Amino acid sequence: MALFEAHNVTKKYGDQLALDSVSISVPEQSIYGLLGPNGAGKTTLIRIINQITGPDSGELFLNGKKLMPEDVQLIGYLPEERGLYKKMKVGEQALYFAQLKGLSRNEAMRRLKYWFKKLEITDWWGKKVEELSKGMAQKVQFVTTVLHEPKLLIFDEPFTGFDPLNTNIVKNEILFLRERGATIIFSTHNMESVEELCDNITLINKAKTILEGSVKEIRSKWAANEYDLVFDGQVNIEGNGHYNILNLKNEDGKSNIRLKTTSSITTNDILKTVMQSGNLISFNPAMPSMNEIFIRVVETRN
Amino acid sequence: MNKISVIIKREYVTRVRKKSFIIMTILAPILMAAIIILPTVLMMNQEGNYKKIAVIEDNSNLFKGVIKNTKDAEFVYLENVKIADLQKTFESAGYYGILYISPELINVPNAVQMISKQQPPIGLLQYIENSLKKEIERQKLLSYKIQNLDEIMKNIETEVSVQTKKIDETGAITGTSTGIAMALAYLFGFMMYMLVFIFGAQVMRGVIEEKTSRVVEVIISSVKPIQLMMGKIIGIALVGLTQFFIWIFLTVGIATVLKTTLLSDKDVTRITQSVPQNMMSVDKQADLAQQKANVSPELAEFSKMFDNAMNQPWGLIIFCFVFYFITGYLLYASVFAAIGSAVDNETETQQFMLPVTIPIILALMVAIGTMQNPESSLSFWCSMIPLTSPIVMMARIPFGVPYWQIGLSMMLMLVTFLAFVWMAAKVYRTGILMYGKKTSWKEMWKWLRYSG
16 A cells, blocks of 8 residues: 555746656555655655645645645654754754654653764764764754654765665665665665665656666566677677667677677577577576666666 | 644743853843943043133223132132233143133133133033023123113013923813833833844844744744744743843833942932933832931923823823834734845845835834924824834824824834734745745745735
8 A cells, every 4th residue: 555645746947847747656665765866856856755845736644634834743854955054063953853843852862862872873962963064964953853753764866975784784774774664765876775675766857757666577568588698718699689789898708798689589598699609607687777777768868 | 732832932941041142131231231330430530630720800800700600610710810811830830721801702602711621521611601691691680770670680580481281172171291211211212122122133134043043944844834923922022022121121220229329319319300301210210209307409391291291191002002013013023034034145145125114214213303392294104004014103292182083193113013923924935945946026926915
């Protein structure tokens, strides 16, 4: 069942179209990737989901019911540009944001203690935000986002500014939150983390949806009919009526080849032909990275 | 829990705890008290500055003894002394200066000279001029050979002091004091001006801070932009009121303490009269009203002024002040908030500040003009136009304003204030999320028409 749905959302700023009839459907307890080049309209969509701005047309549903202003309590939002009051102390600030999300002071205090301990940032409670490093401030902001245990979490580039160690900690926390029942919308340019975390994605370009579906399906669909071959030594293969060579590289005494079949030739038949060219070390169906898919989809569209 | 109160609390608490707030709150009353006390202290020092002045008349003796000694100056009439000789030695002889009166003076008005090393105080010169003038008038009258001239002169010596009375519709007459009315008008006008400017600008800075640090995006995913804007405006208003009350109490306190320690009791009574009326605090006046019985004829005048002050329609004044303060502050603060939301940093605010500053400064100028001429049509219109009315109307009220005018002005104010807050909220909502774009008035006008 979808926890969150957007139907044909359109938003204009003046004459400029920011979103053109975009729809998404986020299944419960999943991680949903919102991808797209800079300026594609991701932030606008996120702001609409957060009810920071309203759409010109289109409908939004949370839990099957129309999204209402009170629902902000059920949503947690970590914006891309981190925002904390620089002169305010960490603890006070976290309390303030929690109270704005409707938590009582005592409840907020109790939960903050738990989270600060978990992320090992208890020592920073009395420090001013301007004394913290970027990564530290980010951790604080992460806590304020998840503190009110929202059903729907929206993370906009959650890993920028973190070292690999902290990236891992936050990644695990995100997975942990999903396990506990949260649904997560996740916007990023980091395609590795998309492969690692996301169940489904939508790719937006120039205000329009150009690709959507589950990560696994998309990858295998784009991989269809492509294979990676590695030969010992320098070899040269040319395409024929059954396949084309997309890529051929000689490196470190090996040849890496990507080929794409153009007819219904079987893998066995391919192997038979290519084995004559040299000593084949490996043969794999190619799984294009999300990175490649992203670049190819966006470039063909442009 | 009401979110707007959470916002108000944060805005209030973080500002009140700031070092700059605490320093300003303590320092300002000390400065204010110094401003009040200093003139009196200086006056005392001046009085101790006793002057001996040599008077030379070329032996005509026409004006001998005419200029009486005062407590500040002694006039010594020298005979058989040449002015050229004395010019070099007067200082070592202990004289402050030489007053040379030529016998021509009766016909030539400027045939009198004051020679001194320093510029003589204006009061001293006026005293000399008055004394000589009276004597010349007397001597001219003498030439008409009127009998009993001296007696007649004494009889016709007169003092005039216009007593103002205000009459209302019911015909009741109350004594008023233009001095008090002016002082009040001045005080209220200035207070409004300061409050609007200092704290309106703080609202603007607060909005810019939230925008540049991108906090605003987190907050408005939890509350509505208008809640954030109003929470900030109200929170800062409370900071302003807190500071003002502390200032008033501390200023009065420090001034009282300083006065009792620095000056003796006798001095106090004397000096109180010389302190300008608008600096007179209420408790000082109360003091004086008490002393009135045992002290003096001089104080009778003052206690009358005090009574007149009590005759002001205080209920109306306080009501109007509260009304105009709240609406005026909200009106301007919401404009400041809208400006803050439209820019990326403080330097960009300049182009928007000017159009906002002009009405406030205009209002202040008209308010000062109002004290000279409360009935002028300029004052009337400016007390109706909502951008200037908070200041100008407050300046007019002590002089008496028909109720229909106050009512109309308030109604216009209320309507405009609501319209401004509504428009500001619209601009604010769009502006806080716009980055990197130079905003113009035209752009802001466009934002007004954006939906949700």
